[in-house]
Structures are given as structure tokens and as C-alpha cells.
Amino acid sequence: MEPEINSERLKTLLDGINAFGRVKDGGFNRTGFSDADMAVRDWFAREMEADGLIVSRDGANSVFGRYGAADAPAIMVGSHLDTVASGGAFDGSLGVAVALECVRAMKEAGFAPAHPIEVAATSEEEGRFGGMLGSQTIAGLVTRDWLESAADADGVLLTDAMRAQGLEPKAILSSARPKGSVRAFLELHIEQGPVLEREAIAIGLPEGATGIVNLHVRLTGIANHSGTTPMDMRADAFAGLAEIAVQIPDMIAASGSKDARITIGKVELVPNHPHTIPGEAVFTVIIRDAREEVMRGLQARFGEVAGAAARKHGLSLSIEENSFIAPVAFDAGLIDMLEAEARRLNLPARRMISGAGHDAQTMTALCPSAMIFVPSRNGISHAPDEHSDWADIEKGAQLMLAALIRLSAG
Structure with missing residues (x-):
């Protein structure tokens, strides 16, 4: 049988x-x-x-x-x-x-x-x-x-x-x-x-x-009243996050491959209130590709883009690598x-x-x-x-x- x-x-x-x-x-x-x-x-x-x-x-x-x-x-x-x-x-x-x-x-x-x-x-x-x-x-x-x-x-x-x-x-x-x-x-x-x-x-x-690199990213600005703080005097953590996110396709086009993926997954805003400028954005970033050198290149490029966005919006930036799977x-x-x-x-x-x-x-x-x-x-x-x-x-x-x-x- x-x-x-x-x-x-x-x-x-x-x-x-x-x-x-x-x-x-x-x-x-x-x-x-x-x-x-x-x-x-x-x-x-x-x-x-x-x-x-x-x-x-x-x-x-x-x-x-x-x-x-x-x-x-x-x-x-x-x-x-x-x-x-x-x-x-x-x-x-x-x-x-x-x-x-x-x-x-x-x-x-x-x-x-x-x-x-x-x-x-x-x-x-x-x-x-x-x-x-x-x-x-x-x-x-x-x-x-x-x-x-x-x-x-x-x-x-x-x-x-x-x-x-x-x-x-x-x-x-x-x-x-x-x-x-x-x-x-x-x-x-x-x-x-x-x-x-x-x-x-x-x-x-x-x-x-594909390999996976898991990043923990924190942008820190100043939480403040959304009605009294002029737009040019803000340190808005969400604005920094948004600027990073919209550049993901360009990061992949410049440093990635057909197998490359960058994903901003879990996001937390602090204080997360309708009338308060976000003083902190904490989020995860997952980078994938079929080649390790491409992954590391994308990781470096992400750091450059995030650093530029942080400086533009008056934010401090920390990026920690939680794990790397080749x-x-x-x-x-x-x-x-x-x-x-x-x-x-x-x-x-x-x-x-x-x-x-x-x-x-x-x-x-x-x-x-x-x-x-x-x-x-x-x-x-x-x-x-x-x-x-x-x-x-x-x-x-x-x-x-x-x-x-x-x-x-x-």
C-alpha cells in the first residue's frame, strides 16, 4: 500500500x-x-x-x-x-x-x-x-x-x-x-x-x-500646542517620519535591486493627541534583499536619508539594529x-x-x-x-x- x-x-x-x-x-x-x-x-x-x-x-x-x-x-x-x-x-x-x-x-x-x-x-x-x-x-x-x-x-x-x-x-x-x-x-x-x-x-x-534587517528608529522633537506654534518653529517628529517614508522608492532605486523591500511597519507617536505636535515618532523598519551587500547598502542609505530629514526638522535621531538575518x-x-x-x-x-x-x-x-x-x-x-x-x-x-x-x- x-x-x-x-x-x-x-x-x-x-x-x-x-x-x-x-x-x-x-x-x-x-x-x-x-x-x-x-x-x-x-x-x-x-x-x-x-x-x-x-x-x-x-x-x-x-x-x-x-x-x-x-x-x-x-x-x-x-x-x-x-x-x-x-x-x-x-x-x-x-x-x-x-x-x-x-x-x-x-x-x-x-x-x-x-x-x-x-x-x-x-x-x-x-x-x-x-x-x-x-x-x-x-x-x-x-x-x-x-x-x-x-x-x-x-x-x-x-x-x-x-x-x-x-x-x-x-x-x-x-x-x-x-x-x-x-x-x-x-x-x-x-x-x-x-x-x-x-x-x-x-x-x-x-x-x-531574502535576508532581513530589523531596525528600531526613534525621532525626537518637541511636543507643543498645534495652534500656537508657527509652522517654521516646529520640531515635528511625524513630519520627519513622513519625509523619510516618501523617499523609500528613491532609496530602492538608488541602492536596491528587483528583490529589495523597505517597510515602515509599527509606528507610535507621542503624545498622539489631535491638538499636539508629535514630539516623538518611534517606528520599525524592515529591509530585505536577496544579497547581503545590497541590504547593507540600503541600510546605509536609509541612515543618510533619516539623518537629513532629522536635521531639516530639528529632530534627534537614533537607529538601532534589532536583528540581522543574512x-x-x-x-x-x-x-x-x-x-x-x-x-x-x-x-x-x-x-x-x-x-x-x-x-x-x-x-x-x-x-x-x-x-x-x-x-x-x-x-x-x-x-x-x-x-x-x-x-x-x-x-x-x-x-x-x-x-x-x-x-x-x-
Whole structure:
């Protein structure tokens, strides 16, 4: 009996994950180390225990379920369970559900892998604290200095968030997997962009992922009465922010590439009152590109533009680098294998670059890694309207199952 994906079982599993953290706007709040994030991990661990997998957790609270030998190098497959605030139902959770469904299909068919398969539900991938904590922990990339200083956009320390959930942050530093203990890492994920849907292609095969630099920027001026302060005597922090923002296209045109992205995300104005000139603007800036030298060039150019805007408006400026994740290339051999399996299954596939960061990107520091993308409707992600058609999901799951059978057979 050949292993086969059970579509209804997969739907039920995904629905089970998304029973946690649902909010009124139709999205999901399972931000890293929130109550909903902790609860879904406990639930998923119980699901894997019921399947007879060897279940474990590491210091970052990533959850693992092993099928096969307990002490042999494993093929790791999975994604993350956390979401952004009001995120969608598929980002991360689909990859975790597909990973477990593949193992369930193998067990049901009596397929015993020569190399064990380890389902991974990584923690804090969405970068609440500036990194991809779960996969960075597995790959041994977390430093003590970063661990002790990492904080979210509201100033909450990672160490405090973990201790509030009964976790000991220092355990992260002893949770790295030894070199050679993971043979390969595979991750299925929604594309989070419009390319596959626009081109009517079932499968995306990323050849690499853009890097991410996360900046925390503060412009400080003078809060003052909006009616009594002449326009030419203001130190308006929002005016400085606006001037920076409108120059983003020019920054990319001068220093970027076709893969470059600069995003001003979270913004806070102080005192944020209708009749008061903003005395402070605090905001995040995310810079992405497929080449590290381009990212650093964009970062330098952003600093120049921000500095000029601050001087023009009489503001002080601080820019802090919260985290830097270098762009990576995925394993050429794994991509070739996935492409060959897609052809065998008559699934149209397209090679591409991932504009988003993923656990597979971090895992390249430990082992060969690769990804499978399925189309996203209208390219929407990180929002309640995030959706992937079930026919496309089934194709991606079939490809993942075929790849795992091939990799684990010998």
C-alpha cells in the first residue's frame, strides 16, 4: 500500500490548530509566548503522542515528534505555529499540519523509514522579538547577549515573556542540535505573494530567501500646542517620519535591486493627541534583499536619508539594529529532487526567490534545507483574508509526502 494524503484528515488537523487564538476580525492571535501560542503547542504535542511519535520540546518551546529510530540522524519537516497579530489561518500552521499528515500517511500505509522523520513545530518564527527563535535555537545561532537583550516592539523582554509562561530562557543556549543530527530540513509554506496564482502554477520551489534587517528608529522633537506654534518653529517628529517614508522608492532605486523591500511597519507617536505636535515618532523598519551587500547598502542609505530629514526638522535621531538575518541559498540537490518529484507527479513547478523569511532559511546553518510553496489567493498574507485553495494545498502535500518517502527510504 502506497502512502497517500488523507485530505479530510489534514483539514481536521489544520482546523484543530486554528481553534486556538481566533479573534473577532476572523484572524488569529498566537503571537510568540502568548497564552494561545502555549496552548496550541500543548495540543499539538498530544496529537503527536496519540500517533505514537516520540515527542519532545527544546528550550525555545519548539515541539518535535519523531517517527523512526530515536538516535539516528533525522529528516526534519515542519514550520511554525505562532502568528502575527490578527494573522491568517495558513501561514506556518499549514506546514506543520502537512508535516504530521505525511507521517500519518506513512504509518497508515505501514511505511517504515530507513531514516527517521521528525515533525517540527518551531516557536516564535514571526519575529515578535526580532528573530526566528525556534529555528535559530535548533541551529545553535542564539547568543547569550542577544537572548538577554531581545525585546518586542512594546519593550517586553524575551526573557520576561518566557518566564511568565514558566519557561527558563537559559535552556535555549543548550538546545542546539549537533552537527550531523539532522540530514535535511523541508518546509511547506504558502507563497505569501501573488506570483504562483498569477501564473497558474501549482508549486513554487524557492532557490533562496531574502535576508532581513530589523531596525528600531526613534525621532525626537518637541511636543507643543498645534495652534500656537508657527509652522517654521516646529520640531515635528511625524513630519520627519513622513519625509523619510516618501523617499523609500528613491532609496530602492538608488541602492536596491528587483528583490529589495523597505517597510515602515509599527509606528507610535507621542503624545498622539489631535491638538499636539508629535514630539516623538518611534517606528520599525524592515529591509530585505536577496544579497547581503545590497541590504547593507540600503541600510546605509536609509541612515543618510533619516539623518537629513532629522536635521531639516530639528529632530534627534537614533537607529538601532534589532536583528540581522543574512540571505541564503537553499540546497541545490534538494531543489533538484523536489523538481523531479513534481514532474513525476505532473505538478507544474516554478523556481523562485522567497521574499519572506522562513525557518528553512535559518536551518541552512545546520543542514541542507529546501521549501515548497503553494499559491496564496491574491497574494495576501499576515491578514485575516489569507487563503490558499484546497486543491493547491493537496498538491503541495502530495509533493512533500513523495519527497519524504524518497529521502527517508535510504
